[in-house]
Amino acid sequence: MEQRIESYRDLKVWQSAMILAEDCYRVTKEFPKDEIYGMTSQMRRSVVSIAANIAEGYGRENRGSFVQFLRMAQGSLKELETHVLLACRVGLLRKDNEIELLLRCEEIGKMMRSLIRTVQAKQAE
Incomplete structure (x- = not known):
C-alpha cells in the first residue's frame, strides 16, 4: 500500500535531500575558515537548493512546474x-x-x- 503524499515533506526524495544537506553542513564545518566564502559556501548553497527546489516545485501545485523544479534540483545536485x-x-x-x-x-x-517520470506520466493522462 502506497503512502499518501500530503506535503513535500512526505516525499522520500525531499527527506533524502535534507539528510544530504545535514551531511554537507557537517563535513564543511571541518573546512578551513578561509574557505567560508569559497567552497564551504558553494557546497552549502548547492545542497540547500536541492531540497528547496523540490519543495518549491511541489508547492506550485502544477505538474509541469513541479517537473521544471525537479530538473533544477537535478542541476543543483550535479x-x-x-x-x-x-x-x-x-x-x-x-x-x-x-x-x-x-x-x-x-x-x-x-x-x-x-x-x-511518474509526474510526467500523470501529466500525460
Whole structure:
C-alpha cells in the first residue's frame, strides 16, 4: 500500500535531500575558515537548493512546474557533486566523506529521475 503524499515533506526524495544537506553542513564545518566564502559556501548553497527546489516545485501545485523544479534540483545536485569532487582533489574533504556524499547524490539522482517520470506520466493522462 502506497503512502499518501500530503506535503513535500512526505516525499522520500525531499527527506533524502535534507539528510544530504545535514551531511554537507557537517563535513564543511571541518573546512578551513578561509574557505567560508569559497567552497564551504558553494557546497552549502548547492545542497540547500536541492531540497528547496523540490519543495518549491511541489508547492506550485502544477505538474509541469513541479517537473521544471525537479530538473533544477537535478542541476543543483550535479553542481554539488562537482564541488565534492573538487573539495577532495584539493584536500579539503576526506576520501571517505567524498564517497559517502557521492553515493547519497547518486541515490537522490535516481529518486528524482523516477519521480520526474511518474509526474510526467500523470501529466500525460
